[in-house]
Amino acid sequence: MNIPQSSYPRVVIIGGGFAGIALAKKLSRKEFQVVLLDKHNYHTFQPLLYQVSTGGLEPDSIAYPIRKVLQGYSNFHFRLAEVAKVDTDNNLVETNIGTLKFNYLVVAVGSETNFFGNTNLEENCMAMKSIPQSLNLRSLILENFEQALLTDDYHEREALMNFVIVGGGPTGVELAGALAEIKKGILPKDYPDLDTRVAQINLVQGGERILPAMSEKASKKAEDFLENLGVHVWKGMRVQNYDGKVATTNTDIEFKTQTLIWAAGVKAVRLNGLDAKDVLCRGERLKVNEFHQVNGFENIFAIGDVAQMESEEWPKGHPMMAQPALQQGSNLGDNLVRLSEGKSLKPFQYKDKGSMATIGRNKAVADLPSFKFQGVFAWFVWMFVHLYFLIGFRNRVVVFINWVYNYIKFDREARLIIRPFKKTYQTD
C-alpha cells in the first residue's frame, strides 16, 4: 500500500463519511499517522441524495473529493480501497490493494439498505444510499416516463408512472414530496403527449405514523403536507414482496409498479473479522462502550452508523444519522489525542440537536430540542442547516444557486439520463 514509515502510531480509519471525516479533521497536526480508506474517492452528503434522484441537484454538488478535505494535513494518507477483512489478532487490515498494520483502528463504514434478507426485494427494488444508486434512480424515473409515452397498454403505462416508496422516515418523506412536485410542475410540461395525472406516488409506512422518530405534531403535519401534494400515504402497511412488477403487502392491496424505492431500513455494513457474537448487535451494528471502543478491544473503535453505544437514554444506540456520526468522530479524535498525551478518556455525550424533514416548496417540519415548528420557517431552517453542513464552499454556493433557481422557476433541470439504468436504453 506504500504508506511511508512514521515514528507516530498509525490510526487507520475505514470510511470517509461524516464520522470518519470529523475524526480525521481532529487528528490534523497531532502526533499520529492517519490512513483513511474508502471505496469511493469522495465523501457523500447523504441527506441530499434524494435531490440528486429527482434532478434538483448535480451529484457533484453533494460529493466532495476526500483528498481535498485532507489537503495540507501532515501525516495523512488516503487510499482508494475496499477492506476485505480485519485481522484483530495481528492488528492488520486486509484490502484489495494490500495489507496494512495499525496501532489504532477506527471502523466508520456506515450503513447500507436493509432488505431484511428478502432477495426478491434486494434484486428488484431501488436503493438510495449512494451517489451511483441515486443516479440509477434518476435514470429509471426518466426512462419510465419515456417508456410510458410509447405504450398503448393503459395498465403498463400506469405501472410505469406508479411510484411506491417504502419507508416513512425522512428519506421516504422527502423523496415523496419531491416526486409529487415533479408530477405537478414538470411532467405536464415535459410530456404534453402523456396524461400525467395517471402518475401516482405512494408512501408505505409499516408503523402507525410517518416520521416516527419525530414528534407527533411533526408526523401529522408532514402527512398533511404530503396529502395536499397528492401523495397517497399508507400507514400500518408493509410491502412483503416485489417481483419487479407487482408489490404485495400485508393487506389485500397490491401495487402494480415499475419503480419501488426501498427506504424502509438500514443496517450496518459488515466487516469480516469483526463479526463475533459479543460484538454484533441488532442491525449488524458493532457494540461499543462510551469511549467508542468495540466490545473486547482496546485499540479498535467504531463510530457513526456502524456503532451501537447503548445508554439509558439511548438503549438501542444513537440514531443512524449525520449528527451522532459527526459528534462521535469529533469525540474520538479528542480522545485519541488525550491518549497520546497520557490523559484519561472522555466518555461520549450525545447532544441531540433535533431533526427535520422537508416535504416540498415552503414546507418542512422541525423538532429542535426546545422548539418544534412546521411550515415555511422550518423550511428555511432546513435549507440553512443543510447548506451549513455541506462540505466545501463551492458546493454550498452551487447548491444554493440551484435551490434559488428551482424555487423561482418551479423547476429541476438535472433530468438527464447520463447513466442509463434500463438495458433497453443503454447506448453508451
Next chain:
Amino acid sequence: MNIPQSSYPRVVIIGGGFAGIALAKKLSRKEFQVVLLDKHNYHTFQPLLYQVSTGGLEPDSIAYPIRKVLQGYSNFHFRLAEVAKVDTDNNLVETNIGTLKFNYLVVAVGSETNFFGNTNLEENCMAMKSIPQSLNLRSLILENFEQALLTDDYHEREALMNFVIVGGGPTGVELAGALAEIKKGILPKDYPDLDTRVAQINLVQGGERILPAMSEKASKKAEDFLENLGVHVWKGMRVQNYDGKVATTNTDIEFKTQTLIWAAGVKAVRLNGLDAKDVLCRGERLKVNEFHQVNGFENIFAIGDVAQMESEEWPKGHPMMAQPALQQGSNLGDNLVRLSEGKSLKPFQYKDKGSMATIGRNKAVADLPSFKFQGVFAWFVWMFVHLYFLIGFRNRVVVFINWVYNYIKFDREARLIIRPFKKTYQTD
C-alpha cells in the same frame, strides 16, 4: 411510437445537437408537426466536454434536457430513440421504438471519433465526444493516479502518469492545457506521497503546426502557451498504434502510457439507408446542396457536422463545429417555413465568426474575421462566448460560478470517480 395524427406535414429531425435544436426552435408555432429523435434525452454542449473530463465542471452543467428546450412548443414531440435505418423509398425512419413516416427528414446526427479503421486504437484509446465518454476519461485519469501511488515499479508509475493526447485541434489543445494546470496546481496537493513531477503531458500533432485551422500567429502563440505550461508538443508526428500500454509513432519515438486520448479526427455518424455512393463524401459526410438537400432527394436534408456543402470558398464543406451547425439549422428552419408558404428557398450563406481556443488560466487565442489576438483578452472573450452559447440560464450561472471559483482557488473540485472506468475500481 404514438405520435398523434396532425394535419400539418411532419418534419422528423434526427439529432438534438446544435443544428437540430436551432432548427427545432425556428419551427415553433409554424405549420409543421415536428418530431425530434435523439439517443440521449439531453443536448450536449460539446465545446466544454474537456472541462468535464478534467473536473472543472459538472456534466449536468453542460447538458440540457431536450424536453426542456421544447417546453411549450406546440406540435412538438421528442422521442428517446436510436435510428436503425432510413427507408428513403417509403419516407420511413426505422428506430428501436418503432417506425415513423415523414414528410421531411432532417439528418443532424453529428460526428463521432474517427480512428480511421484502426481497431487497436478504437479499443484502447479514450474518446471525448459525449458526456459518458468524458466521465470515463475523468475516472481513468483519477484512477491512474490512485494506482500510481500503489506501485513500486518506477516504469509502471511513469506510464500511469503519462498522458498522450493525439490531435492538435482545439479539443487536444484545450485538454492539454487543462491537464497541465492540474499537474501544476492540484496533483502535488492531492498526492503528497507521489512525486508528481513524473507526470507528463504530450500533445501529438500530425501536421506542422497545432490549431491548423487557425492563423499561424494563433498556432505559434498556443504552442508557446502550452510549452510554458510544461506540455510537450510533438509536431509532424503520428501515432500509428496503441495496445493499451505502448503507443508507436511514425518516428522512432514510443510512448509508454496508460492514457491515450484520441482527438485526431472525427467522421460523420453513418445512417443505414443514406449511404449510397453519390451521397457519401470523405469522412462519411452527406453531400448536400445549398438548400441542405441531400444529393438526390427533395425532402431529405442534412445539417451540422454530418452535412458537406461544397462551395468555392469551402471546397470540403464547412468546418465541423458549432457555428456552421447553428447557422445551417436556422437557415433550414427558415426555408421549411418558406416552403410551406410557397416561397422559394434561400441558399445557405455561412458567416464565419472566427474560432478560438483556450490554453489555460488567462491564456487563449482568437481569430475573429477582422481581428486576431491572443492572451488575457482572448481568454475573457472565449469565456463570454461560451457562456453566451450555453443553453439554459441555470447552466450559465453555475458554469460562471465554477469558473470564478476555479480561477480564484486554482482548483477543479469535481474530481470524483462516480462511474469507475477501470474494472479494478468498480465497486458499484
